[in-house]
Amino acid sequence: MELLKRTVERIEGLNEDVMKECRDRVDNLIKPQGSLGKLEDLAVQMSGITGEMFPVLDNKAIIVMAADHGVCDEGVASAPQVVTVVQTYNIPKGITGVGALAAVAGADLVTVDIGVQEDLEYGDTIINKKVKYGTDNMTKGPAMTYEEAVKALETGIEVAESEIKKGRKIIGTGEMGIGNTTPSTAILSVLGEIAPEEITGIGANLDASMVENKANVIRRAIALNCPDKKDPIDVLAKVGGLDIAGMAGTMLGCAANKTPCIVDGYISTMAALIACAIEPKTKNYLVTSHFSKEKGAKTASELLGLTPMLDMNMRLGEGSGAVLVFNIIDAAINMNKAMITFQEGGIGVV
Numbered sequence: 001m002e003l004l005k006r007t008v009e010r011i012e013g014l015n016e017d018v019m020k021e022c023r024d025r026v027d028n029l030i031k032p033q034g035s036l037g038k039l040e041d042l043a044v045q046m047s048g049i050t051g052e053m054f055p056v057l058d059n060k061a062i063i064v065m066a067a068d069h070g071v072c073d074e075g076v077a078s079a080p081q082v083v084t085v086v087q088t089y090n091i092p093k094g095i096t097g098v099g100a101l102a103a104v105a106g107a108d109l110v111t112v113d114i115g116v117q118e119d120l121e122y123g124d125t126i127i128n129k130k131v132k133y134g135t136d137n138m139t140k141g142p143a144m145t146y147e148e149a150v151k152a153l154e155t156g157i158e159v160a161e162s163e164i165k166k167g168r169k170i171i172g173t174g175e176m177g178i179g180n181t182t183p184s185t186a187i188l189s190v191l192g193e194i195a196p197e198e199i200t201g202i203g204a205n206l207d208a209s210m211v212e213n214k215a216n217v218i219r220r221a222i223a224l225n226c227p228d229k230k231d232p233i234d235v236l237a238k239v240g241g242l243d244i245a246g247m248a249g250t251m252l253g254c255a256a257n258k259t260p261c262i263v264d265g266y267i268s269t270m271a272a273l274i275a276c277a278i279e280p281k282t283k284n285y286l287v288t289s290h291f292s293k294e295k296g297a298k299t300a301s302e303l304l305g306l307t308p309m310l311d312m313n314m315r316l317g318e319g320s321g322a323v324l325v326f327n328i329i330d331a332a333i334n335m336n337k338a339m340i341t342f343q344e345g346g347i348g349v350v
């Protein structure tokens with residue numbers, strides 16, 4: 001708990017002075033005011049986070065949290081759980097969805113076993129930070145203990161801080177965990193006070209005939225465990241997941257270290273909801289990347305209060321949406337740096 005507490009205490013507001021300076025410059029660039037839309041806001045946000053007018057956000061990485069989910073015993077996922085293990089080996093090789101896209105973005109992948117249900121051959125490509133061999137089945141009791149949830153959050157903080165110490169200037173969140181749309185939807189149901197059937201979707205192609213069962217499983221898990229909406233760690237422990245906790249910790253770690261953190265899709269958005277419930281100032285350091293195609297995704301983004309940059313009909317996870325936004329952020333910063341102002345162009349503001 002000590003690391004979590006210390007980290008949360010270190011999260012500050014953005015640098016308002018540099019943001020104002022940046023906004024003034026952006027408003028004076030040689031273009032109709034506001035015409036570069038969200039790029040303008042991104043440039044200002046990155047200045048506020050880093051305290052620099054023209055930050056260089058190189059050494060990009062997606063931190064992929066891999067974990068299993070005991071609730072898979074209830075028939076909530078179509079893919080077998082072994083896919084979590086297989087993909088945890090494949091991700092660092094760059095041969096999965098996020099790897100293909102990361103190569104284009106010039107980003108590295110940091111793969112973390114935070115709760116895969118078996119021991120892996122770690123070598124130097126998978127970081128072994130296993131908190132537990134997968135969560136327990138949340139229809140029989142809590143997914144994990146409060147202490148395990150704190151440990152998983154602190155694991156996310158540790159990995160983020162270690163990467164930032166190595167020189168990462170921007171980080172994205174990713175996950176791999178068969179079954180994880182079920183705890184994600186449970187978290188959304190509790191925090192948003194929304195009936196599970198309104199937000200339960202197909203995840204990684206669950207047969208439509210099984211979606212009702214998935215919603216019932218979520219409903220039963222919530223009824224049994226009675227998560228306390230006012231305590232995000234209690235929610236995470238009772239109906240959450242180790243991967244979700246790890247990503248929430250990553251977001252807190254980034255915020256405490258004034259490092260922008262890009263939120264991926266559906267599962268990452270629940271991690272963002274948890275992180276922001278733990279410390280609302282975390283939101284200043286987040287950029288949401290894309291609207292996942294998963295059923296509850298728009299509701300989750302609305303609850304978080306951040307509008308994703310892209311709407312690509314994607315629903316893969318792994319950090320595949322987050323990685324696409326790295327280059328958009330670079331573009332926003334270069335807009336501010338490379339464009340001339342009206343004054344420099346010899347004309348008044350039009």
Ligand SMILES: O=C(O)c1ccc[n+]([C@@H]2O[C@H](COP(=O)([O-])O)[C@@H](O)[C@H]2O)c1
Binds near residue numbers: 175205292293314
């Ligand atoms: O990120 C998303 O928006 C997303 C939406 C649906 C599914 N996924 C991925 O699919 C897996 C979870 O789906 P499921 O059906 O097993 O719960 C997990 O490995 C996620 O990375 C990811």
Ligand SMILES: Cc1cc2nc[nH]c2cc1C
Binds near residue numbers: 204
């Ligand atoms: C093949 C496969 C790849 C994934 N990547 C993230 N979630 C996934 C789920 C499946 C089923």
